[in-house]
Amino acid sequence: MNQTRLAKDLPAIARPLLPILQRISGSMTRELVLEPGRHGLGLSPRTLECDATTTSVCGFCATGCGLQLHLRNHSAVGVTPNVDYPVNLGMACPKGWESLRVLESDDRATEPLLRDANGKLCSVTWHTALITFCERLKKIQHRYGKASVAFLSTGQIASEEMAFLGALAKFGMGMQHGDGNTRQCMATAVTAYKESFGFDAPPYTYSDFEASDCMVFVGANPCIGHPIMWERVLRNRNQPEIIVLDPRRTETAMASSQHLQLKPKTDLALLYAITHEIIQQGLVDYPFVQAHASGFEELRDHVARFPATYVSAQCGLDVPTIQRAARTIGTAKACSLWWTMGVNQSYEGVRTAQAIINIALITGNIGRPGTGANSITGQCNAMGSRLWSNTTNLIGHHQFEVEADRAKVAEVLGIPVAAIPTSGSWTYERILEGIERDEIKGLWLIATNPAHSWIGQTECQRLLSKLEFLVVQDMYASTETVRLADLVLPAAGWGEKEGTFINSERRYGLHKRVRNAPGEALADFQIFRAIAKYWGVEDMFSQWTTPEAVFKIMQHLSAGQACDITGIHGYEQIERCNGIQWPWTRLDDEQLGAPEKERRLFSDGHFFTTDGRARLIVADVTAMPEPPCDEFPWLLLTGRGSVSQWHTQTRTSKSPMLRKLYPQNCYAELNPRDARELGIENGEGLRVSSRRGSIQVRAQITPSVRSRQVFIPMHYPETNQLTLPHFDPYSRQPSYKNCAVRLERI
8 A cells, every 4th residue: 555645644633643553554465255165154264465455335324435445464453434435425423433352342243142941041052042943933824824924124234135135025925014113214215205206316426515505404413413424514615505404503513503492393384484584585496396396386275374473482492493494495696405304203204305306306406516405315235225124115126016027026036926925015114013013923134133223122122022033133142132032143233244335325335255254154145045955945045156256146126127227347346446336227338338336326317207297295294292291391403423333233333442432321412501400410210200211321411402302312221211202204213302201310
């Protein structure tokens, strides 16, 4: 590696690491690849001469940063950001820097575990584990019907593994029902895009962060949740107006030029008021609307019921603040609107997301640099799950209910069309409800930890304990869900296997195997191969030999879809091009030759609906299901805590460095006025109780939350003991962000 270039390209905060990086970057090394051998399941390494570094994409969030992995003795020993990758441009957050360290944990799942008659998880061979898996699930299906066994997938594994899992479970094993933990983060955005644009199609590219002169963030705190995206905002030279809609004064809100600190769950009404003001102030792009959208008259009539004078009291904002935000958006040359979990995790999230989409459409802020109605994805491969998990959508974002789609999938896969269900799966919460109703008796969980993360945690743990057979496939043996399992299948993690992730801007990125998994742990892909063999459907998946072989199958499935990737020339081109955004069709390849570095959708004003026009969609505003009351007078908000924490901390807690960067114990942020009322000092113990449970936390007194609101980070195991299981009616996504609680000094 060129050491001068390394020193120049490192961010200042990372330059103290330079001597370490220089020691680990030699001139030549070897790269691990897969071939048949170990365990008979295709995991033996061979070596190829290559440079001292190889590339990969990060496996934490859906930003999808490019990394350089530094190899010694055929194994990765260090990580630096890839300066050439168009996503992160040489930057990385603390999680990316520590992505290898979290693999080195003494609680890794290293061998299959089976619960014995005494209730203890004991080590067994892979043969015993696979025989047990198949025999017990088949026995349940024989007794209760094939639909009595379900699976819950993830946004954490490769697209190829998701495709394999979904096809194996539904087409090979006969499971009717399966969903993914992406139901917790992205289902709202998926539903909103499909209804408004005709396809689940985030339109943007990350360069839009740098091209806008106005950016609107709704329920999003990228400064903490997606810091590399925020770095792209900081590179914007247009001196953009930054408008933030958030009940908390978050880090992003502190950097804004306009913070609309609205009351919780009034965002839909506020967005309708802003829309009404845009219309009233004559800021609608009528030529664009007339040519490319439908439903404007209904939209205009609906939002007329939400004048700023009416909504201001409801939202806790004054009228000039609302009018100014509308004017800023409507007069911008290029306005981009961004949202994430503050919108998605809401009981009316779909219509809120569509209110954001409506604003982008009526102002003509779509398809141009610096524009768009842009959902920011959560998990590293939530986008892959949306396209390839084969759960509520037929693989490749087809529809189970459409005969032509089933016929196409059957032909591509070489399977009987009768093997494909004619209806989609139950959603996540319906599968759990099925356990309560004795409809689901066996459950297979892959790379997810619902005993921690699912809303109304205590009830979820009770339901998982009720199952006749619970299988958990994970890289760690210590998660809350693994502790409930009857069978544990040890899986390799990021860096120990290969495949593709799809990031928030639709970019396929390649992640590589650069270390051996510990003990007997196997790549999820190889576990699925083994299960296919033991279940007796090996012939159905005879072509599914390697992740890249499955990628080629995925390409055939994508043909003719909005997500068409038939023009990609395999893994080598994905790596050489620093990722490729979908769509990239065979026709694109023939006409353009090579993919552009960054590509956005809808530049031609044509959408994926039957008539090519976007839909403007509105609905009535609904009341909060559990508002504060005399018994529970505070409103609980949840969200991301720090840049060094991720989801349930299954991985980030394994890094000593990351653990030093965030509070080890659960805490609650409350307003100084409320602290005085409770007689509590900063750092003292606080009991937080809801109708579902009670937890003890440390008080963190801050004006960033308003009086009668309390914020607790989502990452701690206690948090979801409090949350209320209620769901958006269209996306069935849980609404984590609001429930009534009581605070007491301990």
